[in-house]
Amino acid sequence: MDGMMTSPGTKRSESLFARARQVIPGGVNSPVRAFRSVGGTPFFTERADGPYLHTAEGKQLIDFVCTWGPAIHGHNAPEIRTALEEALPRGTSFGTPAPAEVEMAERLVRTVPSAEKVRLVNSGTEATMSCVRLARGFTGRDKIIKFAGCYHGHVDSLLISAGSGALTHGRPDSAGIPESFARETVVIDYNDSHAFREAFNANSGQIAAVILEPYPANVGLILPHAGYLRELRKLCDEAGALLIFDEVMTGFRVAPGGVQEAEGVQPDLTALGKIIGGGLPVGAFGGRADIMDHLAPEGPVYQAGTLSGNPLAMAAGNASLRLLEERPPYEKLAAFGRRVADAATEAAREKGIPLQVPHSGSMFSFFLSETPVTNHPQAVAADRDAFGRLFHHALANGVYLPPSPFETCFISAAHTESTIDQTCDVLRRGIRGL
Numbered sequence: 001m002d003g004m005m006t007s008p009g010t011k012r013s014e015s016l017f018a019r020a021r022q023v024i025p026g027g028v029n030s031p032v033r034a035f036r037s038v039g040g041t042p043f044f045t046e047r048a049d050g051p052y053l054h055t056a057e058g059k060q061l062i063d064f065v066c067t068w069g070p071a072i073h074g075h076n077a078p079e080i081r082t083a084l085e086e087a088l089p090r091g092t093s094f095g096t097p098a099p100a101e102v103e104m105a106e107r108l109v110r111t112v113p114s115a116e117k118v119r120l121v122n123s124g125t126e127a128t129m130s131c132v133r134l135a136r137g138f139t140g141r142d143k144i145i146k147f148a149g150c151y152h153g154h155v156d157s158l159l160i161s162a163g164s165g166a167l168t169h170g171r172p173d174s175a176g177i178p179e180s181f182a183r184e185t186v187v188i189d190y191n192d193s194h195a196f197r198e199a200f201n202a203n204s205g206q207i208a209a210v211i212l213e214p215y216p217a218n219v220g221l222i223l224p225h226a227g228y229l230r231e232l233r234k235l236c237d238e239a240g241a242l243l244i245f246d247e248v249m250t251g252f253r254v255a256p257g258g259v260q261e262a263e264g265v266q267p268d269l270t271a272l273g274k275i276i277g278g279g280l281p282v283g284a285f286g287g288r289a290d291i292m293d294h295l296a297p298e299g300p301v302y303q304a305g306t307l308s309g310n311p312l313a314m315a316a317g318n319a320s321l322r323l324l325e326e327r328p329p330y331e332k333l334a335a336f337g338r339r340v341a342d343a344a345t346e347a348a349r350e351k352g353i354p355l356q357v358p359h360s361g362s363m364f365s366f367f368l369s370e371t372p373v374t375n376h377p378q379a380v381a382a383d384r385d386a387f388g389r390l391f392h393h394a395l396a397n398g399v400y401l402p403p404s405p406f407e408t409c410f411i412s413a414a415h416t417e418s419t420i421d422q423t424c425d426v427l428r429r430g431i432r433g434l
């Protein structure tokens with residue numbers, strides 16, 4: 001494949017990036033896209049189809065970012081495109097209730113184990129922000145517990161010790177967040193039950209909610225110790241705090257019902273996004289009916305949105321979820337995930353290179369680390385320069401990994417045996433050359 005897919009030329013992308021930097025801060029509309037963690041100029045994408053991105057230079061890349069998760073059916077899936085084409089002539093926004101949002105809500109309630117009622121929003125950030133406000137309104141308490149390295153979008157009270165772009169750019173605590181807000185957020189390490197108990201003891205009767213990505217996936221991918229999520233559930237119940245799962249990345253990804261289905265642990269509230277929009281901007285949050293009914297107009301917690309339940313977004317999202325029901329890709333995705341992880345791990349073992357490849361279904365990441373990574377301090381201690389070299393080797397050979405070790409790779413149903421074989425081959429050679 002080296003001969004066929006040499007390193008993407010960057011001339012047009014460089015010129016676009018130079019123009020972008022004049023008018024967009026950092027030249028990007030979301031920081032990780034700037035490639036600061038791995039170096040170099042980001043390529044621009046002209047179009048995307050199936051498992052491939054096609055760059056502004058006309059190069060084809062096997063894509064393991066999958067638009068940061070949503071593209072579980074691959075890019076430009078015909079069924080989603082058709083649904084959009086059918087919806088478009090009926091109008092782009094109504095500002096009234098519409099049938100497709102009921103279909104979406106029913107589908108979410110049917111599939112996500114803990115969701116008795118849901119509300120639709122426009123992004124994962126809105127979903128987590130609304131969960132936190134609702135939890136505070138419901139419990140009458142102010143403090144929340146979050147986990148270092150977990151990223152819940154750019155919500156003020158959650159952008160503290162955050163993962164994803166915040167971590168990539170070395171600023172896990174964003175400027176612009178008042179100290180008084182930050183004081184309401186208690187941060188602890190994931191997978192540490194002792195720290196969790198201590199946090200509750202130190203803030204007795206004050207914790208409204210505990211929010212986490214049940215599989216943290218914005219710090220690389222981290223998996224829970226056996227029984228850990230169950231223990232969080234139990235301690236939340238004892239303390240009268242709500243448990244919020246941010247399943248924006250894992251919902252409909254690790255299983256249709258997300259981690260809560262896979263692990264059999266039910267939160268009180270769940271934030272969703274990405275896959276449920278089929279590539280259009282959608283988020284949702286849902287949970288126990290008695291909690292959700294605290295939302296306006298039923299209750300005192302205000303939340304609203306002009307474009308919430310947008311008919312085009314609902315059309316794409318319903319088509320995406322319908323496809324998952326009709327042709328569940330989960331077994332195939334998990335088999336592909338295992339193959340990539342095994343190929344990389346084996347190549348590293350042969351050469352004595354310290355590498356961990358945590359994976360769950362179609363999600364995986366790379367930590368250049370001697371020992372398994374179970375929390376944020378271990379993730380940031382892994383060798384980031386080596387990750388950057390692996391990233392650039394892959395890119396030069398036609399494989400696009402996320403441009404930061406603090407993100408997660410995704411596989412889509414449009415990936416084929418042959419694209420996975422090519423990827424394993426590229427990774428083996430990249431790892432041997434580290």
Ligand code: HOZ
Nearest residue numbers: 030032033068164165218
């Ligand atoms: N930070 C998000 C992924 N973990 C989105 C990144 C992007 O869209 O650039």
